[in-house]
Amino acid sequence: MTDQLHFAIADRIATITLNRPEKLNAMTPAMAAALVEAVGECNQSDAVRVLIVTGAGDRAFSAGSDISTLDAYTTPWDFRNRQDYCDALRACRKPVIAAINGYALGGGLETAMACDIRIASQNARFAAPEIKLGWIGGGGMAVGLAHSVGMSNAALMLYTGDMIDADRALAWGLVSEVAAPDQLMARARAIATTIAERAPIAAETAKLNLRAAHQMPYDKAIEYERDLQAICFGTADAAEGRAAFAERRPPDFKRR
Known part of the structure; x- marks a missing residue:
């Protein structure tokens, strides 16, 4: 594990917290490896019935992969075959809830869409900004958006890279609920508790x-x-x- 990702289990609910708030919880390779390990533990443990994923602080759920680490890949093929944190979440056998506090950008949006249920804070913001940097998402961005918000809305997000707010995300079906910032985790835990009782x-x-x-x-x-x-x-x-x-x-x- 790493100090930049916290993992805890209590009352049959596991919680993964991306803990790099000074960098908008942008994912490093070490964080991705820790997330993969944590999800693997969730899959194997009878003590876990539900997983919540969130970000530390109130500014961001996650801004996606830390762009400063991407030049470390020697070739595009190495980049293509990197360990993907979204794949790990999609492989989780237990129900997964995303508690989205603040920015969910790029890989952060893909992380949220890899979860089964998405609850957003009123200050949440969502975007697929990769096009502004010269590439596209690769962790399930297009398929996730197409299934969640429909083709036209997905195209608007993918082609412009511009952000949408929590209310629009709710109206489009990207999230299930919007909560006050100070109530977000309480609401996510309430849903998790209900599922854990089933x-x-x-x-x-x-x-x-x-x-x-x-x-x-x-x-x-x-x-x-x-x-x-x-x-x-x-x-x-x-x-x-x-x-x-x-x-x-x-x-x-x-x-x-």
């Missing part, structure tokens, strides 16, 4: 199902959903859920 295998399966629904043909997605439902139905947690319902008590899910 059956964890079902939550992880719902994540698989949602992604499949987004990518598969309609009929195949329904078929896949029924297969996933059958798998969930056979778990001990599903049996516990039925028993708790019959006995009129809260269920005690064990991820089994």
